[in-house]
Amino acid sequence: MKPKKARPVLAIGIDAAEPALIRTSIEAGDSPALKRLLEEGAWSTVASPAPIGSGTVWPTFFTGTGPESHGIHSDWCWRPEEMSLARYDDRGLTPFWKRLDDEGVRVGVLDVPFAPLVGLKEGFEISEWGAHDTLEGRMKFAPESLDAMLSREIAPHPFSMNGHRGAHELEALKQLGRDCLEGARLRGELALRLIAETAPAFSLIVFPEIHHASHKFWHTFPSAGDAFYSRDEVEKGKLIKPSLSDIVREVDRQIGRLIEAMGDEATVMVFSLHGMRQARGLPAFLDVLLGAHSFSRIAGWSAQSWRERGLSLFAGLKRRTPAGLKKLYHRRLPQEMTNKLAQPTMIPAYDWSETRAFALPSDQHGWIRINLSGREAKGSVPLESYDATCLEIEEMLRELRTEDGQALVHDVIRTAETARDALSQVIPDMVVHWADAAFNLPMRVGGLMLEAHPAATGQTGQHAPLGFCLMKGRAGFKAQTIWATEMHSIIKAELSGNLD
């Protein structure tokens, strides 16, 4: 079949928009642009490696490969050769639009999380203009000709000025709401200008405002988890204005303007790669558990010290805990971080020879790395003991119960199929999905007092695994489920006209 004439593709990522939130808004008549897209196109579920971690989803989308291949699970990466954490940098990752650009397709991309700039000479590429989660702490863009528009003609995104980390008082939440609303409006304005002035054949615009708001406002979404939140939380949530629904409505309004500007001929794809569900704070006790169960050891410490730490934090004896410990979670919280939970740049000073497994700092799931010989520079677990070690940890986790008998762990995922596969892996070996009971913090479990991550105060939403895709294309595209790894192929097919 002959290729058809190329027509533009507009892809809009509504980062971390929960499918149920979008469907509810459409059904309530609050999202007319998305409603129209639903009528003219098709709704699909998007499956991604979100069960491993929220940091996997965008690199998976833009490289078309999974985390076992691109190696990104978080904005903090484990460096086994150095036995330390390093801030994510985009070394080695190439987004699919680089190839498009090489082939002469004009490309425009705005605020794609984790995506490196490829040095476009035309079109536009902008990172961290108003990101949910900043990696570099400054805006970068190409080509240089965009300077006037970005530095003078369009106001800066409120996220680039106001941090919302730890926001949980009503006033701070209202400010966050206003920033999301205004940010979405400005983003629409900027995207319209960019597309009008550079006319890309492929545009990718990411709206992070709903992601930002959902982490803090999830208890205000009516079907978010009626039994999970207290009546008091729900009542207080009603005072937050602008609300999550207001922000969804504003994003829809901007999407409507963008679709209109592209004209009827354009292919339009609006999507999220993962969603949102209820949470309360963030369980941050995996390292305590592993220590107390003798999987890890801090230099100079015994398993008993882990128990003391777990207890002393709760008992208000913080001042008596070793200085290095207190700093563990409070050390240099990166200033550029906004909503994403602050992460330590360091992990404890482990005695590696006595450490078989250790926790990596996380924004959601528990992440466990096996201290594997031949992979970790100071590995202590021989390859042949990898499976048994994982099983032993899994058993310990699955047995965890609150005092009233509820399981703390919902699931434990192994990321490598075999020990040999694990050898080349940089992502965590095990991923712990906490059960809802793990959010009743602090709590006492088997003589340990477990607590939340101090920087996660006020977080009422955590990521849910599934996203959505609403698409109106020329091929009458229809699929019940789309994998995040194949979305770039769908976009390329639409661009090239080779659909059959």
Ligand SMILES: [Zn+2]
């Ligand atoms: Zn998030």
